[in-house]
Amino acid sequence: MQKKAGPLFYLFLILFVFAxxxxxxxxxxxxxxxxxxxxxxxxxxxxxQHPTWENFRLVFTERPFGRYLLNSTIVAxxxxxxxxxxxxxxxxxxxxxxxxxxxxxxxxVLAVSMFPQIATISPxxxxxxxxxxxNSYLGLIIPYTTIAxxxxxWNLTVFFRKxxxxxxxxxxxxxxxxxxxxxxxFFPLAMPGVFTTAxxxxxxxxxxxxxxxxxxxxxxxxxxxxxxxxFQGQFTIPWGEISAASIIVTVPLIIMVLIFQxxxxxxxxxxxxxx
Amino acid sequence: MNRESRITLSxxxxxxxxxxxxxxxxxxxxxxxxxxxxxxxxxxxRLNDPTKxxxxxxxxxxxxxxxxxxPNLLRYLKKEAETAQGPAKDQLLALRQQVEQMNASLxxxxxxxxxxxxxxxxxxxxxxxxAEWKYxxxxxxxxxxxxxxxxxxxxxxxxxxxxxxxQKPEGAMGVIQGVSSSIIEPxxxxxxxxxxxxxxxxxxxxxxxxxxxxxxxxxxxxxxxxWIAMLINKQFRGRGLIRAxxxxxxxxxxxxxxxxxxFLYDGQNGIVAxxxxxxxxxxxxxxxxxxxxxxxxxVIFADVWKTTPFMAxxxxxxxxxxxxxxxxxxxxxGASKVQQFFRITLPMLKSTILVALLFRTLDAFRVFDLIYxxxxxxxxxxxxxxxxxxxKTMFAQMSFGEGSALAVIVFVCVALISIGYIxxxxxxxxxDSSGK
Numbered sequence: 001m002q003k004k005a006g007p008l009f010y011l012f013l014i015l016f017v018f019a020x021x022x023x024x025x026x027x028x029x030x031x032x033x034x035x036x037x038x039x040x041x042x043x044x045x046x047x048x049q050h051p052t053w054e055n056f057r058l059v060f061t062e063r064p065f066g067r068y069l070l071n072s073t074i075v076a077x078x079x080x081x082x083x084x085x086x087x088x089x090x091x092x093x094x095x096x097x098x099x100x101x102x103x104x105x106x107x108x109v110l111a112v113s114m115f116p117q118i119a120t121i122s123p124x125x126x127x128x129x130x131x132x133x134x135n136s137y138l139g140l141i142i143p144y145t146t147i148a149x150x151x152x153x154w155n156l157t158v159f160f161r162k163x164x165x166x167x168x169x170x171x172x173x174x175x176x177x178x179x180x181x182x183x184x185x186f187f188p189l190a191m192p193g194v195f196t197t198a199x200x201x202x203x204x205x206x207x208x209x210x211x212x213x214x215x216x217x218x219x220x221x222x223x224x225x226x227x228x229x230x231f232q233g234q235f236t237i238p239w240g241e242i243s244a245a246s247i248i249v250t251v252p253l254i255i256m257v258l259i260f261q262x263x264x265x266x267x268x269x270x271x272x273x274x275x
Numbered sequence: 276m277n278r279e280s281r282i283t284l285s286x287x288x289x290x291x292x293x294x295x296x297x298x299x300x301x302x303x304x305x306x307x308x309x310x311x312x313x314x315x316x317x318x319x320x321r322l323n324d325p326t327k328x329x330x331x332x333x334x335x336x337x338x339x340x341x342x343x344x345x346p347n348l349l350r351y352l353k354k355e356a357e358t359a360q361g362p363a364k365d366q367l368l369a370l371r372q373q374v375e376q377m378n379a380s381l382x383x384x385x386x387x388x389x390x391x392x393x394x395x396x397x398x399x400x401x402x403x404x405x406a407e408w409k410y411x412x413x414x415x416x417x418x419x420x421x422x423x424x425x426x427x428x429x430x431x432x433x434x435x436x437x438x439x440x441x442q443k444p445e446g447a448m449g450v451i452q453g454v455s456s457s458i459i460e461p462x463x464x465x466x467x468x469x470x471x472x473x474x475x476x477x478x479x480x481x482x483x484x485x486x487x488x489x490x491x492x493x494x495x496x497x498x499x500x501x502w503i504a505m506l507i508n509k510q511f512r513g514r515g516l517i518r519a520x521x522x523x524x525x526x527x528x529x530x531x532x533x534x535x536x537x538f539l540y541d542g543q544n545g546i547v548a549x550x551x552x553x554x555x556x557x558x559x560x561x562x563x564x565x566x567x568x569x570x571x572x573x574v575i576f577a578d579v580w581k582t583t584p585f586m587a588x589x590x591x592x593x594x595x596x597x598x599x600x601x602x603x604x605x606x607x608x609g610a611s612k613v614q615q616f617f618r619i620t621l622p623m624l625k626s627t628i629l630v631a632l633l634f635r636t637l638d639a640f641r642v643f644d645l646i647y648x649x650x651x652x653x654x655x656x657x658x659x660x661x662x663x664x665x666x667k668t669m670f671a672q673m674s675f676g677e678g679s680a681l682a683v684i685v686f687v688c689v690a691l692i693s694i695g696y697i698x699x700x701x702x703x704x705x706x707d708s709s710g711k
Contacts, residue, residue, distance in 0.1 A: 012506065013511070023539060024535075026538075027538065089293040089294070090293060090294040090296070090297035093289070093293035094294065097286050099290035100287075115305060116637075116662065116685045116689050118641065118662045119682045119686035119689075121666075122312050122669060122679045122682060126322075126329075142304060143304065145305070149297060149305075150305075203526055206528070209530050209644040210644070228531060229530050229647075239538050243535075243538065249527070249528070253527055257526055261519045265518055268589070
């Protein structure tokens with residue numbers, strides 16, 4: 001369809017990928033450096049003379065980083081599970097059923113997805129404090145609804161609309177109820193879209209910062225992003241440990257992105273691009 | 276699903292039933308808090324001041340504090356009266372009488388006496404008092420009685436201190452003010468905070484920083500993203516690799532990318548600062564994070580790094596929907612590459628660009644994580660955006676009413692920006708694309 005790529009083009013690609021990956025590569029180097037090479041003369045050298053796993057060890061022994069990972073995993077998984085469940089029903093109805101007010105519902109969903117979190121934080125924080133839900137998983141899962149649910153409904157609706165509606169009509173002619181159509185015909189076809197949306201919601205919940213920063217302040221209840229930011233002391237910044245922790249978080253993400261890249265891209269672009 | 280509802284539920288009813296949970300959650304967890312934020316912003320709420328932690332529309336009494344402090348006052352007056360002589364003794368006894376009368380008048384309010392008793396028991400057993408018992412609403416008259424009595428007692432005690440008539444003068448003011456502080460004033464302040472912010476330099480500076488950051492970073496991201504999208508809109512090997520590489524900055528938590536860049540920008544050990552200095556872009560390595568312009572540049576640069584790939588991805592997807600035959604026809608008609616770009620690519624890409632711009636603008640306008648972790652709003656508030664300012668007001672000064680006013684300002688700006696874009700986009704965005 002398009003022109004063939006020349007050697008100059010590949011050079012450009014290599015430079016482009018290098019520019020994107022450079023911070024990660026440098027952080028990886030920093031994570032493997034002993035303190036003596038991290039600062040001072042050898043700070044700008046890409047070659048490590050005495051590579052060490054010390055920073056990775058410190059992150060787990062000197063800090064509750066394992067606990068942060070656990071907290072983030074629990075909160076993001078539960079948020080994804082519950083948001084996807086509720087959003088699937090809503091998206092199914094919007095995409096496949098005939099009733100009035102769909103456009104309004106979608107409009108509300110889209111508007112809410114644009115809400116700045118800062119505008120909801122004060123009442124939510126005061127509510128969590130008065131009910132004693134600060135420093136709990138539920139204290140984060142509840143406010144994460146504001147991010148996860150609109151995202152899930154929007155993406156699922158876009159996916160579900162692509163499933164041919166004739167299948168549903170055929171099922172109806174055969175005497176299937178709405179419920180049967182949904183469970184037997186629709187959900188099997190919808191699984192790829194649901195899976196893709198789940199990845200996007202999981203990443204959004206995993207990366208959330210403002211609610212996690214303000215609501216879960218106890219060391220044992222912090223999530224990964226908040227935990228890493230709080231590595232910084234008042235006077236010193238332990239760059240070696242921050243680098244190691246960043247690498248630990250990034251590597252699984254890179255693997256996930258490599259495996260699911262096609263799905264993620266289709267999920268990200270399907271809402272914005274009309275086909 | 277049981278047999279009965281199978282018969283009675285029409286498709287329409289089923290539709291409403293299915294969207295109901297989602298709508299309810301959105302209403303309760305997203306829309307209600309925004310309205311509540313606005314309501315909070317009309318009140319002086321401070322989480323570090325026990326009498327102002329909630330919205331109080333009328334006068335009230337902090338029962339826990341009252342139960343805690345009233346006996347101290349009575350005991351103090353009694354002890355002083357025991358040791359005092361002559362008229363001082365009478366005066367102290369009269370004061371004690373007044374305080375007891377005041378308490379008796381409060382005892383006539385509905386469940387006051389009962390609640391006093393319960394809280395007293397809990398305090399004796401060192402148990403926490405439930406939050407819903409603490410606050411007791413008072414009428415204006417009742418408040419007036421309590422306030423007048425306490426003011427009178429305070430004034431008289433002050434006189435007696437001056438006249439050296441008390442045994443332990445140092446304790447007097449503490450016990451009386453302890454009781455006085457249990458009166459809770461209504462903390463409705465109206466639009467005071469909005470007026471304050473509209474005339475305040477720091478708010479306008481924060482708004483300007485936010486706008487500057489938004490416009491510059493989104494513009495750079497759009498141009499770079501479009502350029503990259505057009506470059507990679509070819510057939511080549513390793514598309515998967517590019518796609519994955521592009522997704523990584525998007526996928527990692529913003530704060531982690533901010534910390535990475537903070538390390539790269541570091542004035543002593545940062546490689547990017549070092550390279551910039553060596554190539555003569557900046558005078559010395561410290562410039563990036565310690566000067567105003569340097570810090571703003573650093574924040575924008577980090578944001579461009581994180582989101583340009585995403586922008587390129589969106590635009591690339593848009594480019595692929597343009598039929599190649601259009602370009603072939605233009606080629607035949609002798610149109611130049613530049614003409615093709617402006618006559619075919621841009622118009623065909625318009626709605627994709629607008630949607631991408633809308634989401635990116637809103638994201639950039641509410642920027643928080645990146646700046647929090649990278650500069651904290653410094654140096655000298657030069658990168659303080661309005662979200663950061665709102666956060667600091669709420670969680671550093673604990674002034675929730677004031678901070679909520681700023682949050683509402685962010686919300687209004689975001690709403691205005693969205694309305695602007697949606698006017699241009701039309702109903703395109705939400706309409707049914709597959710024509711169902």
